[in-house]
Amino acid sequence: MLTISDDGKSLTLNGIKFVMNPYDEFAVEEAILLRERLGGEVVAVCAGPPESKETIRTALAMGVNSGVLISGTEQLAGRGLSMALAAGLATLSPDVIFAGKQAVDSDGSQISERVAELMGIPHASCITRFELKDGKAEVIREVEGGHYHLSFELPALFTTQKGINTPRYPTLPNIMKAKRATIKELSLSDLQIEPALLESELLVERLAPARRERRRQLIAGEPLAQVQKLYRSLQEEDKVL
């Protein structure tokens, strides 16, 4: 259950089941699809606490070839986390990197793009289609009210949007194989990074629960008055129009 800790600055995450970020599932699936089309190897990389190995195992159960955990990154965010990830990825020399468009806990949408920048490779976010053509990556990326059709030199990084594919459901043999697989671990010292350099310079001052219950506000009156009131609420209070 999501509860805010007593210090008001962090979340108590006990009893919470951690799962793979839904957007990452699209990324894993796209990588596996690419391997099925063209061969090669898919490595799943994750930076996080030891429990993240379970997430990597989910990726293995879906069919990636191997997994790497970058450890010691629990306190990092944004700037520092992307530096650690970039260093870890650099050891693998990937041709294409897929990632989910955002993490649904931090809602950040920045780590993967930062990683690409640090690695000096071009990237695009929110792709809804990927194709490898003559050694170049052709993607469609979403923007508000339309999309861009782009061509990229490799290596490149892409973050996946919903709708690009349907992530496969792992078969039992693959789940079992994943349980037994060894996951490589890279620590910050393995990557020769000084932890102090990675410390976050964006501090959380306070966490507060947002409104979670539905309002259940029935709008009464004549139809015209009802829609006027509705419009005002949606436009000014909720700002969804």
Place this chain on the structure above:
Amino acid sequence: MSILVILEQRGNLKICGLEAASASRKVAEASGMTLNALYLGRAFDENPSVLAGLGISTLYAYENEDLHYYSNERYVHILCELARELEAKVIVCPATAVGKELCASAAARLQIELAQDCVALDWNETLKAVKPIYAGKVISDVSFSKLPGLVSLRPNTAAIERRGEDLPAIVRRDMPLIPARSTILEVAEAMSGYVDLTEAKIIVAGGRGIGGPENWPVLQDLCEALGAALGASRAAVDAGWIDASHQVGQTGKVVCPDLYIACGISGAIQHLAGMRTAKIIVAINRDPEAPIFQFCDYGIVGDLLEIVPKLAGEIRNRRTN
């Protein structure tokens, strides 16, 4: 020391950029810094009055045909160069799909922190921001312990504030562009009147209560007024009134819009499973006992064939004013 706000354009300046400017002005006034703006695109030939009274000191317009469409590498290069030149301590950008990507790249290159998708900005000895996390379940107040800092501002959260008629000075620059490792093959606008359901921000959906397929135009009109996608409950699909690609629900599409307007939909749990994460749910139904009224933010008990056209009309009225 200054603040730099990025104005997004699509031919013309987008509203989200003007909102970002207003939000940045608040920070500028509190911190005593100058507010500058960055424009990348074709020749800036809009009526400058669009920037009147926003508090922008200077608009730096990088004009080049090849900057009309967003190119990550070129935009990042220019942004970082300018930020360094102006010693920008705070950089603000609208949190659009393109804006968020641009911010992340720039933050990495400048080696600074980034608060993404914020709903409010402030200044109190340093830059502060408010941002939702966990899909909006938790609000987090953050502050930058070191500057420069980058923030992206969610569209539609700040009001555009104009005081007076002062216009910014415009500095036009025509820089040679760096080569990019990606090329734009095509830029496509969404077909007018058609919005894809899966990641639509606004959805209008119809259920058994619409009475028959002849009434879809009523909802489609509202879709057009809102720029919304059209959805349907399983009842409507089973009745053969609409194609299954519009079905929202446990066995249809799972959607996560900002606004979901359910018309003539009872709110069976299988339907809720497909749209429960919507930020705001509006229910219009003739039956006051319909379960959906337990699950909505706003409910109107009434005839949707009467309510929906009035709502579309109200939206169009307000928008033209």
Place this chain on the structure above:
Amino acid sequence: MGYFLWRTWLLIRLVRMGKRDPECRTEHLPARVGGMLADVFLQRRVLRKPVTGLFHLLIVWGFFVFAVNTINHFAGAFFPGFHLFGETALANHYTMLADLFAVLILAGVLGLAIRRYLFRPAGLTPRSVESAIVFFFIGGAMAAYLLNNAVEIAINTHEGVGHHIVAGRLAALFGGMTEIPLRVLGHAAWWCDAIMHLMLIALLVIPTKHLHLAAGPLNLLFKRSRPCAQMVKMDLEDENASSFGVSRIEEFSWKQNLDLFACIECGRCSTHCPTAITGKALNPKEFIVGLKHHLLETGPDTLAAQGSDTKKDGINGKNLIGDAVSKDAVWSCTTCGNCVEHCPMGIEHIDKITDMRAHLVLMQSDFPPEASGTFRNMETAGNPWGFAPEERANWAEDMNVPVMMEKKRADILWWVGCSGAYDERCKKISVAMAKILNAAGMDFAILGKEERCNCESARRLGNEYLYQTATREIIETLNKYEFRRILTTCPHCYNTFKNEYPLFGVDYEVIHHSEFLEELMAAKRLQTVPPSIRNTTVFHDSCYLGRHNGIYDAPRKVLESAGCALVSFREEKKGALCCGAGGGHMWLDEAGESIAGHRTEELLSSGAAGIAAACPFCITMLTDELKKSGSATGVLDIAEIIALHITP
């Protein structure tokens, strides 16, 4: 003879090609033998259709009676004048009996043939040539017997003529013929009789459905004695298992193979199957027959290949799933059990289907795509719709419902279930139940946020892994607390906790709220006010409460004690039609005609003013249908009905 022995041996080998059966089928042997004899001699299952059953009964009894005569007949060929009973009075009485039964058997054959070919009942499609052949040989043998004896009497060479009560009378017909033609006719009849008997024996082992003479009683002897809706716990940790579930015929158990040979293609399964009568891909009879043909077609090759390393993907290019039976058929089943209930031969249809589903899901992730989201939701959110787990107890706010996390121990652990916790309509049932529990002063508690879906429906869909993961988690949670018994308002939850959890090493006492309410009412723990108007109510029997767990009376007693005027109708209790949500179908799209629509029509035709049920799935399905048809009739859970009558 040689053919007979050879084919018999093959059939036996084909049955034994099957794996070990999860149930020990020879336990309680005396009871099993008794049951089998009762089924065979009293024809009690067949007699569920009384008229048809009677005709068949005549043939069955006739078969046994004639056994003596058949022995006499063939032995008499080698030892003339042979009679099993010698020259005793018994022999004479027997002769009378035999004559009588010859006619009765003929009547039986004629009756059944007329039913089959003239009246053409629904269950007997496609038209069976095999049946015609068998009718011909049985009828023919009887006619030949009578003719033979009649002729012999006419020639006056037969002894004990007085006791041939029928043949004796027939002999008069031949009075006018001379001896030579009579002898020829007599011999011809004798030979016809012999040959037809031999043909019948051959027909046994070709095999045709006539094999049911042997396979049927065997199948009934080895009939299932464990609960119908108890699925076997697969050992998913087995490192040596190359595959889970069934995708090849040799992966069935020997009992599952025997089932196939016992099938007489009577069609009772299909005429009662909710999917078959609504035109979906599954027709249980065709399903079993398809499997039987597959076993006969590919079995011999598989037997030959055993021991060698060659394992062809599909022998003769024929796969079990896809060719013998269609994938759509496998997914259509709602596991309602009507097929098993009505089958006279004790065939267990459901397990074959769930075994194949398990293979498709676990090994190939090949299942209806709309189930994928539901599986994921069950796994990550602990409920099929993906609602937040922390909201699971919201329905109970301000309802004075204790939570186990605080209380630690209670007499009753009330398992609310996912529907009762999250579905707006079903929350009302939970509210009613809470009111009842408090009014009766019960010591109870719910798990609240700690409750999570037991994934019973995922298990029926073949996702054994998800089910076992959930089971382990739930048992861990339950082990933290002390309680005497588990109360549940959902028959599916009831079934899995009661019948399937013991296979995981726990032994909980489980009670369904219909039984619980009956207890309460009988012990007068609730003060109820009789209603001013006695509403006519019809009770819908849920598959997992009624057929699968034999609970028919408890909910009815509860309704009566609440003052409802219960209406009885034909399609109730054991033969009640499914609502269509079982077997995981709550989470799938439905093709063709609506099963719930069919059932709703049946319930409405009973003429009752209201419908009562005791299952959240059934209530959801029926409510939707009633709304769709614009009917004013409503559905209420029995708890809601009781709660209406509790004195405040």
